[in-house]
Amino acid sequence: MTALKNWGISLEEIPLEGLKVEFSELTDLGEEIKVAEPFTGFFYLKKLGIDVEVIGYLKGSIILDCDRCLSTYIFKIEKKWSIELKPIKTLNLEEEKELKEDEMEVNFYENNWISFLDLLKEEIYLSIPYKKLCKEDCKGICPICGTNLNEVECECKVTKKETPFAVLKELFQNLKKGG
Ligand SMILES: [Zn+2]
Numbered sequence: 627m628t629a630l631k632n633w634g635i636s637l638e639e640i641p642l643e644g645l646k647v648e649f650s651e652l653t654d655l656g657e658e659i660k661v662a663e664p665f666t667g668f669f670y671l672k673k674l675g676i677d678v679e680v681i682g683y684l685k686g687s688i689i690l691d692c693d694r695c696l697s698t699y700i701f702k703i704e705k706k707w708s709i710e711l712k713p714i715k716t717l718n719l720e721e722e723k724e725l726k727e728d729e730m731e732v733n734f735y736e737n738n739w740i741s742f743l744d745l746l747k748e749e750i751y752l753s754i755p756y757k758k759l760c761k762e763d764c765k766g767i768c769p770i771c772g773t774n775l776n777e778v779e780c781e782c783k784v785t786k787k788e789t790p791f792a793v794l795k796e797l798f799q800n801l802k803k804g805g
């Protein structure tokens with residue numbers, strides 16, 4: 627589905643009463659997003675002067691790499707969101723402060739064109755957690771032999787990582803001894 631790149635709408639095409647666009651079975655969202663379960667959902671677009679309010683819903687899943695054990699896992703996404711789109715030419719006119727105070731998420735469109743693919747990708751990126759873990763208590767890989775410790779325990783003796791607090795405490799005690 628290479629046509630997705632051109633999947634979008636021009637401003638003139640959005641009727642005054644608003645427009646609902648439904649989508650389903652989206653599997654190809656570009657190279658950066660590996661889709662596991664195809665995405666379904668909808669956009670609801672409404673013009674507010676030169677701005678466009680978008681309310682969206684999406685559901686699907688993607689494949690991520692665990693930061694700790696490096697194996698791939700399936701990450702489910704289901705979310706509703708809303709965003710206000712402004713023409714990019716107003717970007718310089720708007721006070722930056724004003725943008726920050728605005729409670730609604732704001733993004734920009736260019737050349738009177740709204741790309742549905744970009745909207746969708748943006749929301750998927752925003753869903754991906756900062757720390758990607760295949761499961762909350764992922765044991766990671768052994769730094770010595772590289773075994774995935776979720777699958778099997780290895781024989782290597784790894785000294786327990788000190789917490790920053792324990793390290794500080796030790797340092798403090800040594801200082802006291804020294805003084
Ligand atoms: Zn993991």
Ligand SMILES: [Zn+2]
Nearest residue numbers: 768771780782
């Ligand atoms: Zn090991």
